[in-house]
Amino acid sequence: MTAPDYDQRIEHWKTALHQNGYRVTQPRLQVIRILAESEIPLTPQEIYQLSLGLDSPPGIASVYRTLEMLDDLGLIQQIHQPSGCHAICPAVEGHKHLLICTSCGQMRVVEGNEAVSEYIRMIEEQTGYQVEEHLLQLFGICQNCS
Amino acid sequence: MTAPDYDQRIEHWKTALHQNGYRVTQPRLQVIRILAESEIPLTPQEIYQLSLGLDSPPGIASVYRTLEMLDDLGLIQQIHQPSGCHAICPAVEGHKHLLICTSCGQMRVVEGNEAVSEYIRMIEEQTGYQVEEHLLQLFGICQNCS
DNA sequence: AACCTTACTGATAATAATTATCATTATCAT
DNA sequence: ATGATAATGATAATTATTATCAGTAAGGTT
Secondary structure, eight states: OOHHHHHHHHHHHHHHHHHTTOOOOHHHHHHHHHHHHOSSOBOHHHHHHHHTTSSSOOOHHHHHHHHHHHHHTTOEEEEEETTEEEEEEEOOOSSEEEEEETTTOOEEEEEOOHHHHHHHHHHHHHHOOEEEEEEEEEEEEOTTTO | OOHHHHHHHHHHHHHHHHHTTOOOOHHHHHHHHHHHHOSSOBOHHHHHHHHTTSSSOOOHHHHHHHHHHHHHTTOEEEEEETTEEEEEEEOOOSSEEEEEETTTOOEEEEEOOHHHHHHHHHHHHHHOOEEEEEEEEEEEEOTTTO
């Protein structure tokens, strides 16, 4: 993610806090910066460990509280990896999916596709289910690592 | 899942244990039966709770040990739900996906599709990633619940 | 710019989930 | 039936997450 994108995301998140009646506090900003800056998904514990390098780092409880708030606002999402399930990254909006390198962990957002939507509609017809949500994540080796 | 399928799966799993040098013990069989029998994904703790209804139920440690073994053998897989990430079900082989009812939890296996494979190949070309694995799970409301 | 309300914080206790330890037991090849 | 040993149960240790509460800081108001 380039610098302007990065700053823009942070501004967007700060605005979202404001508009929802949350205060923009130092601990929250520290967690937000770590998340927005990272190119790989992070666990709550990893975020906490990274924060320890900062001046007056947040307590572990505030890390969890901030993540819960960001999740309520839909600003982050969980990554579900074969190796573990509590890594977190900025939420992917709309019809997009995550592509994650199993070697270096780098993540990349890719566009969804009409073919996938079509597949889901077909499954709905076949099964009678109303599909409300889908989880599609791709794992592989990125160009750097191969 | 019909009764013959159920028995067949248990026989298959027992054979797999044998062929990989694992002993077919009572605690393992108890966990295997609970998993094969269930129509919904179960957490380790739920499996343990269910086992308490049996004669001489396995210890919690054996439940975890059995799940680790079954996972190593590729016989089970984890379900990644928005609400939590440690539910377990028998592994889906080949190009199939899981469809899970967010109301009653019932799961159903659906066939994959050439369109999905095509989408993944397109992403590979666009990004230079070699996609080795993908996670596609659909969540919705089943016919019974709607 | 100082004040005031109260949402938020850090420290830590409590809870829950998972893993490690080890003496005893049960599996299964012989 | 026997013996080697993989596996077990009980429980301690570890790790992750959530709850509690007195003190603090954000930010609207004056």
